[in-house]
Amino acid sequence: MTDDELLLFHLSDGLSAERVAQIQTALASDADLRKRLAHLQADLTTLNAKADVALPEPVQQRLQLKLRQLQSASMAPARAPFWHLPRTQSAWLLPAFAASAGALVMWLYTHQGAMPNTQPLALAPATATSAQAQTMSLPALRAHLLQTQTLLETFDPTSSQERALLGEIIAQNQNYAARAQQLGRADLARVLRALEPVLVEVENINEPSARAALIEQFEFEANSLQTKLQARASKQAPKTI
Amino acid sequence: MLLTNSRRTPLAVAFFAASSLTGVAHAQASATPVAVQQAEQDAAQQRDRRRMPSDDEALAIAALRALMSAPPERAVPLIERTLRLQKSDLVKARALFVLGQINSQAARMLLLKSAQELSGRLQLEAIRSIGIGGDSGSIAALPAIYANGSPAVQGAVLEALLIADSKPMVMQLALTAKNPKQLEPVLNTLAAMGAVEELRQLGARGIGGDKLVHAFAVAGDLAGLLNIARTHADSGLRAKAIRGLGIIGTPAAKAAMLERYQNAKTALEKSAALEGMLIANDQKSVLTLYRNSKTAAEKREVFSTLSKMGGDAALEAIDAALQGQTP
Numbered sequence: 001m002t003d004d005e006l007l008l009f010h011l012s013d014g015l016s017a018e019r020v021a022q023i024q025t026a027l028a029s030d031a032d033l034r035k036r037l038a039h040l041q042a043d044l045t046t047l048n049a050k051a052d053v054a055l056p057e058p059v060q061q062r063l064q065l066k067l068r069q070l071q072s073a074s075m076a077p078a079r080a081p082f083w084h085l086p087r088t089q090s091a092w093l094l095p096a097f098a099a100s101a102g103a104l105v106m107w108l109y110t111h112q113g114a115m116p117n118t119q120p121l122a123l124a125p126a127t128a129t130s131a132q133a134q135t136m137s138l139p140a141l142r143a144h145l146l147q148t149q150t151l152l153e154t155f156d157p158t159s160s161q162e163r164a165l166l167g168e169i170i171a172q173n174q175n176y177a178a179r180a181q182q183l184g185r186a187d188l189a190r191v192l193r194a195l196e197p198v199l200v201e202v203e204n205i206n207e208p209s210a211r212a213a214l215i216e217q218f219e220f221e222a223n224s225l226q227t228k229l230q231a232r233a234s235k236q237a238p239k240t241i
Numbered sequence: 242m243l244l245t246n247s248r249r250t251p252l253a254v255a256f257f258a259a260s261s262l263t264g265v266a267h268a269q270a271s272a273t274p275v276a277v278q279q280a281e282q283d284a285a286q287q288r289d290r291r292r293m294p295s296d297d298e299a300l301a302i303a304a305l306r307a308l309m310s311a312p313p314e315r316a317v318p319l320i321e322r323t324l325r326l327q328k329s330d331l332v333k334a335r336a337l338f339v340l341g342q343i344n345s346q347a348a349r350m351l352l353l354k355s356a357q358e359l360s361g362r363l364q365l366e367a368i369r370s371i372g373i374g375g376d377s378g379s380i381a382a383l384p385a386i387y388a389n390g391s392p393a394v395q396g397a398v399l400e401a402l403l404i405a406d407s408k409p410m411v412m413q414l415a416l417t418a419k420n421p422k423q424l425e426p427v428l429n430t431l432a433a434m435g436a437v438e439e440l441r442q443l444g445a446r447g448i449g450g451d452k453l454v455h456a457f458a459v460a461g462d463l464a465g466l467l468n469i470a471r472t473h474a475d476s477g478l479r480a481k482a483i484r485g486l487g488i489i490g491t492p493a494a495k496a497a498m499l500e501r502y503q504n505a506k507t508a509l510e511k512s513a514a515l516e517g518m519l520i521a522n523d524q525k526s527v528l529t530l531y532r533n534s535k536t537a538a539e540k541r542e543v544f545s546t547l548s549k550m551g552g553d554a555a556l557e558a559i560d561a562a563l564q565g566q567t568p
Contacts, residue, residue, distance in 0.1 A: 181406065186375055186406070187375060189406070190372065190373045190374075190375050190404050190405060190406070191342075191373055193403065193404045193406070194369065194372065194373045194404045197400070205291075207291070209291070209292065209293065210291035210292075212293055213290070213291045213292050213293050214291065216293055216294065220302060220306065220335055220338070221338060223306060224306055224309050224338065224339065224342060227306060227309040227310055228309055228310075228342060230310070231309070231310045
């Protein structure tokens with residue numbers, strides 16, 4: 001069993017129900033495996049405790065490249081421009097890949113330092129189930145915000161792929177808001193809902209300076225949210241909301 | 242993470258993003274001198290909102306962010322001073338956001354006072370921050386601000402209520418709307434919230450008319466739309482409801498459109514079903530209809546829809562038509 005699988009198990013993401021059950025069974029009987037999982041959780045807690053995780057440029061580039069590869073492999077054509085039709089199940093899988101990639105990149109970076117550019121990202125198949133969506137880990141939410149900021153920093157509105165990816169991130173943001181609401185974290189849900197129109201404006205605005213200003217606003221508000229998460233995490237158990 | 246599919250659509254949110262913080266369109270539509278002045282002010286605010294901070298402003302904004310983790314009794318006086326003395330509206334706007342995130346009575350009171358007494362962009366930011374903060378007492382004060390506010394302020398209040406997920410408050414605004422123009426953005430807000438029950442209540446009271454049909458569609462209320470599509474006396478409204486099924490676009494909605502086409506009482510309803518299928522990109526149903534078309538006129542109309550869709554089904558039909566066959 002790889003660390004990546006354990007990490008995905010911890011994040012409740014990207015593993016089939018069958019695989020989750022296998023890991024649960026193994027954890028029940030294997031003390032060493034439990035210890036490995038505990039180390040991983042500790043690492044993530046340490047990562048979570050850093051207010052800002054600045055990924056080095058090569059890692060950011062690789063993350064974006066990976067997201068685009070995933071997108072081109074699994075995405076439908078770009079969305080309709082002014083009404084947002086309900087998405088297919090396959091389109092909904094992309095954010096799961098994307099969030100997993102974000103979380104994994106953060107974890108790998110803190111474990112291995114700057115990774116060689118040629119090293120492929122290890123991604124488990126994204127077959128998340130509704131049962132796995134019942135929890136939302138703070139590292140995953142932070143990864144979502146980080147991933148969004150990473151995309152926005154170099155966002156090219158003339159690229160249909162990047163617009164489609166931003167559209168998926170907006171949809172993912174909605175999902176996080178909905179889950180936060182369901183899990184009783186209305187405070188997080190409200191901030192995420194407030195961020196959505198900013199992202200929609202970024203997606204649709206043409207003037208570069210205005211777009212840069214909107215991105216600055218997004219970064220301020222997202223970073224403020226992370227500061228709040230950090231403050232809460234230092235007082236309480238940090239894993240899940 | 243793959244999470245549950247929210248019914249909230251970005252459609253209404255995009256509406257707010259485009260209009261609530263400016264109100265330009267509303268003001269220009271009126272074209273009175275006051276409205277023109279308001280539009281000019283709104284445009285200036287928009288320009289200021291959409292600019293990058295200077296170095297000094299960036300430093301002040303970084304300091305504000307640090308206040309997020311400071312004790313409220315220390316942070317609130319500093320923000321109050323910033324709002325009073327700082328010259329930059331950009332910095333003040335960020336200060337209002339931080340204020341909305343502080344959990345203290347003093348912060349809530351200062352934010353509400355800002356929403357009530359400030360003007361222009363900063364008032365809009367304060368209203369938004371109340372929505373983000375989510376304090377029920379402050380949110381309860383928003384309808385009064387809405388009642389006396391400009392279209393831009395009204396848009397900001399609706400956005401705040403959307404952020405706060407306060408369906409009862411939006412419902413209250415729907416019930417007290419003075420005219421259809423004022424009601425429409427309120428309906429859009431309810432739709433964006435997925436407030437199906439509230440929309441149905443409005444429908445039962447005869448409020449909303451054809452705008453309500455669109456709201457049902459955006460809110461994803463398949464049963465509500467189908468009820469109108471099947472039973473409403475007005476054929477125009479039935480057609481709008483059928484078209485709205487295309488916005489929902491789920492397999493059940495697609496099946497309903499096909500059924501409505503096959504049982505349509507008027508040509509308008511048939512055309513609406515085809516338009517709905519076009520919106521939902523339901524090539525399979527349209528191809529089925531094409532194959533089953535009984536008259537040349539019907540075949541032409543369905544073929545026209547197929548060709549607008551493009552895709553494999555359309556090419557298959559075009560190829561067959563060129564060969565004088567039915568695919």
